[in-house]
Amino acid sequence: MTRSVRIALARPIRRLFDYHAPDQQNVVAGQRVRIPFGQQSAIGLVVDANAEAPEGITLKPILSVCENWPALPDETRALLSWASNYYQHPLGECLFTALPPALRKGRAAERPSHTQWQIVVEAPATLPANAVRQQALLEWLAEQSCARETSAITKAGFTRAQLNALAAKGLVTGTETTRQEPPAGDIATPPVLSQAQRSACEQLPAPESGFTASLLYGITGSGKTEVYLHYLRQHLAEDRQALVLVPEINLTPQTVKRFRHYFGGRIAVWHSALNDGERLDTWLRIREGHPVIVIGTRSAVLLPFTGLRTIVVDEEHDSSYKQGEGFRYSGRDLAVYRAHLNQCPIILGSATPSLESLHNATSGKYRLIRLEERAGNAVPPTIKLLDIRSRPLEGGMAAPTLQAIRDCLGNGQQALVFVNRRGFAPVMMCFDCGHMVECPRCDTRLTYHRKDRAMRCHHCDYQTAASDHCPACKSEAFKPVGQGTERTEEVLMQQFPDTPVIRVDRDSTQRKGSIQSILAAVNTGRPCILVGTQMLAKGHDFPKVTLVVAINADGGLFSVDFRAPEQLVQTLLQVSGRAGRGEVPGQVIIQTCHSDHPMLQQLASGHYLPLAEDLLAERSSGGFPPFRSMAILRAESATMEDSIGFLDQARQQINANQIDLWGPLPAIIARRADRYRAQLVLLCDSRARLNLALKTLCQQLDQQKRKGPLRWQIDVDPLETG
Ligand code: ADP
Ligand code: ZN
Ligand code: ZN
Numbered sequence: 205m206t207r208s209v210r211i212a213l214a215r216p217i218r219r220l221f222d223y224h225a226p227d228q229q230n231v232v233a234g235q236r237v238r239i240p241f242g243q244q245s246a247i248g249l250v251v252d253a254n255a256e257a258p259e260g261i262t263l264k265p266i267l268s269v270c271e272n273w274p275a276l277p278d279e280t281r282a283l284l285s286w287a288s289n290y291y292q293h294p295l296g297e298c299l300f301t302a303l304p305p306a307l308r309k310g311r312a313a314e315r316p317s318h319t320q321w322q323i324v325v326e327a328p329a330t331l332p333a334n335a336v337r338q339q340a341l342l343e344w345l346a347e348q349s350c351a352r353e354t355s356a357i358t359k360a361g362f363t364r365a366q367l368n369a370l371a372a373k374g375l376v377t378g379t380e381t382t383r384q385e386p387p388a389g390d391i392a393t394p395p396v397l398s399q400a401q402r403s404a405c406e407q408l409p410a411p412e413s414g415f416t417a418s419l420l421y422g423i424t425g426s427g428k429t430e431v432y433l434h435y436l437r438q439h440l441a442e443d444r445q446a447l448v449l450v451p452e453i454n455l456t457p458q459t460v461k462r463f464r465h466y467f468g469g470r471i472a473v474w475h476s477a478l479n480d481g482e483r484l485d486t487w488l489r490i491r492e493g494h495p496v497i498v499i500g501t502r503s504a505v506l507l508p509f510t511g512l513r514t515i516v517v518d519e520e521h522d523s524s525y526k527q528g529e530g531f532r533y534s535g536r537d538l539a540v541y542r543a544h545l546n547q548c549p550i551i552l553g554s555a556t557p558s559l560e561s562l563h564n565a566t567s568g569k570y571r572l573i574r575l576e577e578r579a580g581n582a583v584p585p586t587i588k589l590l591d592i593r594s595r596p597l598e599g600g601m602a603a604p605t606l607q608a609i610r611d612c613l614g615n616g617q618q619a620l621v622f623v624n625r626r627g628f629a630p631v632m633m634c635f636d637c638g639h640m641v642e643c644p645r646c647d648t649r650l651t652y653h654r655k656d657r658a659m660r661c662h663h664c665d666y667q668t669a670a671s672d673h674c675p676a677c678k679s680e681a682f683k684p685v686g687q688g689t690e691r692t693e694e695v696l697m698q699q700f701p702d703t704p705v706i707r708v709d710r711d712s713t714q715r716k717g718s719i720q721s722i723l724a725a726v727n728t729g730r731p732c733i734l735v736g737t738q739m740l741a742k743g744h745d746f747p748k749v750t751l752v753v754a755i756n757a758d759g760g761l762f763s764v765d766f767r768a769p770e771q772l773v774q775t776l777l778q779v780s781g782r783a784g785r786g787e788v789p790g791q792v793i794i795q796t797c798h799s800d801h802p803m804l805q806q807l808a809s810g811h812y813l814p815l816a817e818d819l820l821a822e823r824s825s826g827g828f829p830p831f832r833s834m835a836i837l838r839a840e841s842a843t844m845e846d847s848i849g850f851l852d853q854a855r856q857q858i859n860a861n862q863i864d865l866w867g868p869l870p871a872i873i874a875r876r877a878d879r880y881r882a883q884l885v886l887l888c889d890s891r892a893r894l895n896l897a898l899k900t901l902c903q904q905l906d907q908q909k910r911k912g913p914l915r916w917q918i919d920v921d922p923l924e925t926g
Contacts, residue, residue, distance in 0.1 A: 206224075206263075207224075207254050207255065207256070208223065208257035208258070208263055209223050209225050209231050209237075209252070209253055209254075209266060210250070210251045210252040210255040211223055211237065211239060211248035211250055211251060212248060212249050212251050212300075213241070213246055213248050213249075213296045213300075214299075214300035214308060216297055217294055218294045218295075218902065218906055220251055221239070222255065222258055222261070222263055223239055223248075223263055223264055223265065224257070224264070224265055224266070225253075225265070225266050226266070229266065230272070231250055231253045231266065231269060232250065232253050232274050233251060233252060233281065234249065234275060234276040234278065234280075235249070235250045235253075235272075235273070235275065236248070236249060236269070236270035236271065236307065236310075236313075237249075237266045237268065237269050237270060238266070238267040238269075238270060239264070239266050245267055247270070247307075247308065249276065249296070249299045249300065250274075251281075251295065270307075270310070271312075271313050275303060275491070275508070276302060277491070279509070279546065280507075280508045280509070281299070282545055283538065283541065283542050283545060284298045284302055284506070285298075286541060287533055287538055289895070290895070290920060291532055291918075291920050292898050292899065292902050292918045292920065293530070293531045297530070297531055298531055301531050302506040302508065303487075304480070304483040305480045305483060305484075306480050306481075306483070306484040307484065311484075313484075313488065314488075315484070315485050315489070316481040316484060317380045318353050318355075319353065319378040319379065319380055320351035320353055320379045320380075321353075321354065321357060321367065321376050322345065322348075322350075322351040322352070323346050323375065324374060324377055335369075337362065337363075337366050338366050338369055340362075341362045341370065342376070344357075344360060344362070345357075354378075394430065394434065395579075397427075397430060397431075397434055398427070398577065398579055398580075400426070400575055400576070400577045401430060401431050401434070401575065401579065404420060404422065404573050404575045405431050405434050405435055407573045408420075408435055408549070408551060408573065409549055409571075410439050410549070411440075411441075411444075411548050411549055413549065414547040414548070415546075415547045415548065415550075416571070417540055417549075417552065417564070417570040417571070418550070418551050418570060418571050418573055419552050419554075419557055419564070419571070419572050420552065420553040420554075420573050420575060421554065421555070421557055421572060421573065421574050421575065421576075421813070422553060422555060422574075422575035423555050423577075423578065423584060423781070423812075424555040424578075424777070424778065424780070424781020424782070425582050425745075425781060425784075425785045426555070426575045426576070426578055426579055427575075427578075427580075428518065428575065429459055429518070431553075431575065432448065432516045432518070432553070433462065433463065435514070435551065437466060440497070440513055440514055441513065442495060443495050443511065444495055444512075444513035444514075445493075445494075445496055445497070445509050445510070445511045445512050446496075446512070446513060447497075447498050447500070447505065447515045447516070448515075448516040449504060449505060449515070449518065449525070449536070450499060450500070450501060450518045450743075451501065451519050451522035451525065451742060452475075452501060452742060453473060453475040453477075453499065453500070453501055454475070454477065455739060455742050455744070456742065456745075457719075457720070457723070458745060459518075459743070460473055460499055467497055470496055470497050471497050471498075471499060472490070472496045472498050473486075473498070473499050474486060474498055474499070474501065474503070474504040474507065475500060475504075476503075486498075487507065487508065490507050490508055491510070495511065501524070501535075502524065502525055502527060502535035504535075505535045505538045505542060506538070509546075512542070512546045513548050514550075514551075515539050515542065515543045515550040515551070516550070516551045516553065517536050517539050517552045517553065518553050519553070519554055519742070519743060520536050520552040520553060520554045520557060520558060520561055521557055521558040521561070521774055522742070523923050526923045528924075532917075532922075534921060536552065536558075537921070540552075552570070555777065555781055556812050557812075558770070559770055559830060562813075562816050562820065563830040564830075566820075578785070582784060583784065583789050584784075584790075585752070585780055585781075585789065585790030585791060585810070586790075586791055586792065586810075587792040587807065587808045588792065588794070589794050589805070590602060590604060590605060590793050590794065590795050591796060591797065591798075592795045592797055593635065593636060593638055594635075594636055599692040599693075599695025600623070600691065600692050600755040601621075601692070601695065602795060605753055605793055605795060606699060608753070608791070609621075609696075609699075609700070609751060609753065610699075610700075612751035612791075613700065613703055613733070615750070615788075616731055617731065617748055617749070617750040618729075618731060618734070618746065618751075619732075619733045619734070619750075619751040619752075619753065620733075620734045620735075620740060620746075620779070620783070621696065621733060621735040621753045621755060622736065622740050622753065622754045622755065622779045623692055623735065623736065623737055623755055623756065624737075624754060624756050624757060624760070624772075624775065624776075631649050631651060631652060631684065631762060632652045632659060632670055632683065633683065633684075633758070633797065634676065634679055634681060634682045635679075635682070635683060635797065636677055636679035636681050637676055637679065638797045638798060639674050640762060641659055641668075643661035643666050644666065645661070645666055649762045649764075650666075650667075651872070652670055652684045657670045658670060693735050696733050700733060703731055703733055704725060704732040704733070705732070705735060706722055706725055706726070706732055706733065706734050706735070707735050707736055708722060708734055708736035708737075708739050709736045709737045709739060726748070726749075727746075729747075729748045740779060740782065741778040741782075742778070745785055746785065747785050749783055749784075750783060750786075750790050751783060751790070751791050751792075751793070752779055752782055752783040752793070753792075753794075754776055754794045754795065755795050756795060757776060757794045757796045757804065758796055758797055759772075760772035760775075761798060761801060761804075764872070765924065765925050766823070766828050766925060767923065767924075769803060769819055769822075770819055772803075773803065773807060773812070773815055773816075773819070776794060776807060777807065777810070780792040780794075780810070803815065803818075806818070827864070828887075832864075832887045832888060833887070833889075833890070833891045833894045833921070834920075834921065834922060835885075835886045835894060835898055835918055835919060835920045836883050836884070836886070836918070836922045836925065837851060837854055837884045837886065837901070837918055838871070838881065838882070838916065838917050838919065839868075839881070839882055839883070839916045840879040840881040840882075840914070840915050840916075841913065841914040841915070842878075842879065842880070842912060842913070843880055844880040844882065846912060846914055847868075847870075847880050847881060848868045848882050850910070850914055850916065851882055851883070851884045854884060854901060854916075855867075855868065857901060857904055858886070858901055859897055862889060862890070862893060863887070863893070863894065863897055864886070864887040864888065865884060865885070865886060865887075866884070866885040867883055867884040867885055868882050868883065868884045869882060869883060870882050871883055879915075886898070898918055901918075902918065
């Protein structure tokens with residue numbers, strides 16, 4: 205029987221390709237190879253080096269191996285095969301996602317070398333008079349205290365050509381080195397752990413216990429970072445690796461700084477702003493087994509660790525851990541599986557744990573560790589609900605809110621104004637009586653569609669024209685709920701002309717270095733007002749912020765998305781948690797038209813766990829995750845008819861044995877970029893049965909011929925269900 209080498213390609217196809225290896229080539233699984241593919245060649249990854257060759261086909265030979273070791277070690281491949289099956293995403297794309305761009309493109313797996321330039325002779329007189337820039341470069345190099353990298357030289361305004369010209373004349377010399385790890389710097393003495401922190405740390409099982417998952421429920425400002433650090437210092441062997449996942453690195457540079465202080469050059473960072481060279485360098489350091497501690501965002505969970513001994517997932521509830529397109533994995537969930545593969549501990553930390561993780565803690569799968577005191581001298585903030593019905597608003601803010609900001613600034617403190625945008629389904633609401641229009645056939649609110657001024661139900665086909673006055677009290681203050689940051693910023697600047705108003709949102713933080721300048725302004729400690737969206741709710745530690753205002757809490761209260769209440773509660777508590785982290789106690793004002801809403805009332809107590817229990821009870825009675833497994837089949841095409849038709853047919857094909865099917869329904873945003881989007885929701889008691897049904901469905905859908913360009917995709921454990 206002939207043997208073949210089975211290879212995966214970086215293509216969205218659910219199949220592998222068979223080749224044969226020339227005898228002298230020793231090919232192993234995980235290795236990168238170059239193969240002939242169509243008219244060209246392609247980089248492939250060996251999935252099975254010794255597979256059974258399909259019959260009756262002459263196999264083409266592999267052209268070459270890229271290196272004589274497997275780029276992806278066994279454990280990383282096991283993780284990705286599992287993920288490919290779990291998320292129904294083609295194996296090839298999963299495997300290639302775990303390679304740095306340089307290796308995907310077929311470049312050599314070598315740590316990029318850097319040339320360090322220095323001057324040979326001081327003040328040479330041999331340069332022609334017109335070589336002004338070369339002369340300037342020589343002078344610049346002479347001023348440097350050490351040899352400088354090419355990149356530093358070009359950054360200083362010189363060119364490679366000038367450098368080469370000087371080298372050719374023998375005036376400067378370059379030495380090749382590989383990139384140095386950042387110097388260890390001073391190892392700062394860690395603060396003495398509080399009693400509560402020490403107790404939390406002691407409850408975390410050591411790596412010797414094998415696989416354990418701990419949910420560290422630590423309120424905002426309780427000093428979770430210090431607990432992670434202490435745990436790693438105490439338990440991570442010098443020759444082992446660790447992974448610390450964080451939602452977004454550039455928002456909280458102080459976290460990396462604190463880790464660097466303790467672990468110096470052992471710290472490697474991994475995030476989307478690295479360039480190809482930096483990625484390759486870090487990736488290879490990890491692959492070579494250096495004892496690094498990686499602090500990284502979502503995709504760091506796919507790095508080729510070979511000695512992983514501890515995993516930490518900070519802010520484990522954060523939605524950025526779920527990839528929103530293509531290979532839709534959850535970084536947090538893969539981290540748990542990876543800890544299991546490595547038989548090592550994982551610590552999931554949050555002040556507002558996801559209902560999934562809490563459920564795992566209650567059911568005994570995870571252990572729950574509580575840290576319910578703030579670190580240092582800080583105390584939890586007081587939360588006040590401010591009912592804004594019948595109150596005039598300016599930029600979304602009521603008079604008592606503006607007064608509170610004025611008082612806060614007057615006391616020399618800083619204020620933070622949070623504009624809630626997520627989970628924002630535009631609903632028409634009466635600002636006098638709080639009335640919202642419900643669907644006569646379902647237990648949901650109608651959503652407002654600005655374009656045709658209609659109100660629609662997303663659970664049935666009911667629709668009605670939007671009126672311009674409240675159907676209940678006839679008031680004309682009947683408007684879509686929602687408030688932009690720009691308008692709020694404008695009003696704040698008018699009201700407080702002498703105070704810097706700093707806007708923090710997607711747009712204002714995208715530019716390189718902008719978050720640094722924002723943080724620098726806040727860290728001066730001088731009075732200022734921060735205004736922004738969701739980004740302000742993430743992990744920041746601003747000791748001088750003593751007032752937090754949430755100007756429109758209601759956006760997510762009545763959303764059709766089953767996750768909206770959880771996300772609203774998490775966001776409000778997280779943003780509240782920015783108040784009073786220093787010496788002065790904090791105060792939070794939540795503006796709402798529903799101050800009597802039980803969920804908000806409970807939230808004002810500041811205690812998350814009882815709230816989460818209620819939300820879990822609702823999930824349970826509704827049959828939602830985590831009590832049932834969920835997946836969504838999404839389709840988009842040129843017409844809604846085609847999208848719905850495709851999903852209708854898929855619905856027929858699904859073996860509906862104990863699988864609940866909802867839809868097909870148009871998506872909440874039914875048309876995007878001229879494509880019509882629809883979805884079919886699958887819910888099942890058994891994860892295994894759902895997985896099998898999805899797998900069969902994928903195979904069938906792959907084989908079907910369809911007219912017109914229709915795209916479909918499966919989202920397992922979806923975060924967004926609209
Ligand atoms: P969390 O992530 O739990 O919200 P952080 O880790 O950001 O909290 O810590 C909050 C603040 O408390 C930080 O400024 C940190 O330096 C400080 N801190 C943490 N532990 C201690 C301690 N044991 N003593 C004094 N200050 C501490
Ligand atoms: Zn309805
Ligand atoms: Zn009304």
